[in-house]
Amino acid sequence: MKNTIALLALSSFLAVTACKKDKTTVSVSEKTEAQAPEKLIVDSVKVNDSVKVTDSLKLSFTSKLLVFPTLKDKELLDSIYFQNEKIKDFSKAGLQAYLDNEKNTYFNSVKNDNKDWISDVTYAQNWYSSSHMNLISNTNGYMHIQYTGSGYEGGAHDNYGFSERVFDLKNSKKVELKDITSMPKSKIESILMKNIDKINSGTMDGDGEVKNSEMLLVDKIPASDNFYFDDKNLYFHYSPYEIAAFAAGDITIPVSWEDLKGTLTAEFKERMKIK
Known part of the structure; x- marks a missing residue:
């Protein structure tokens, strides 16, 4: 099977x-309005x-x-x-x-x-x-x-x-990641390892909750393309077996804007209103 x-x-x-601006030729007295x-x-x-x-x-x-x-x-x-x-x-x-x-x-x-x-x-x-x-x-x-x-x-x-x-x-x-940050993937991967337990999967054993780091199957957590973000963090999402045992379920690791300070692109910072 x-x-x-x-x-x-x-x-x-x-x-x-x-949105594109109307490029029709107009006289000086007219205003070109953005569609x-x-x-x-x-x-x-x-x-x-x-x-x-x-x-x-x-x-x-x-x-x-x-x-x-x-x-x-x-x-x-x-x-x-x-x-x-x-x-x-x-x-x-x-x-x-x-x-x-x-x-x-x-x-x-x-x-x-x-x-x-x-x-x-x-x-x-x-x-x-x-x-x-x-x-x-x-x-x-x-x-x-x-x-x-x-x-x-x-x-x-x-x-x-x-x-x-x-x-x-x-x-x-x-x-793509390069649209968000110029930080090398190797440095992001170090942050991912550091933050692995910030959002635990909720897996339990007889002694209580098991940390994500205790179920890892890899020595290095890849900075994959499987990411999203909100106003506080960049998040990397890993499916079962991708970096940890199936019992760990899917794992989400946050990387804060503070972690990426000094490497965020100007356009991304402006649009996301990151100070």
Whole structure:
């Protein structure tokens, strides 16, 4: 049997085109007015279906994708739906058709890949694939989308994971670490190790809460692209097994603006109102 994480696209799908000034030639007495930025519209499509394979085995498929009807920049949309390279039609109808196809592909692949022994499943099981794309925030022209995925196809436990992406709606692009700070990744990684226990996962044993640092599987915590931020901190989010044992769950490590003092980019500081 195998464990799988269904991290469908849900890749974050959001961003807005920066407002553009009207460049029509006008006389000296006229004023050129900046066009108001187009209002960001957020919709979604969903699929929630199941099928009975045998008397003991049921397959379920659940997925949600966000839809942004006002976004037209293909490069930005490709970045938002980064886990779904097959998506070519970003309309609501196109994304719904994509999810319906993904559901059918999942059902058929599980049946075909396990057809030689699937009838041997004698006790009730529900195998599933679940993925969701959620808009977490949209502040100061930065949009944070969280992509979650989980799945189970037999084994000791299900698996799950997270992907965080922030999009700069002013400049129509995904935010990279270099857009926030000039600090070398090696120094950020030292801070991550120092801050590993600032937000504990809540894992308990007979002696009480277990610290994240006690369950680490790595000697160095990578400064990955799986980050987001608010008005106080930059946060790095790690899925189970990424840096620690499964029992630790997912781990979030904060890096404060004070930790990054002197390295924050001028534009980022201004837009986030960091003093």
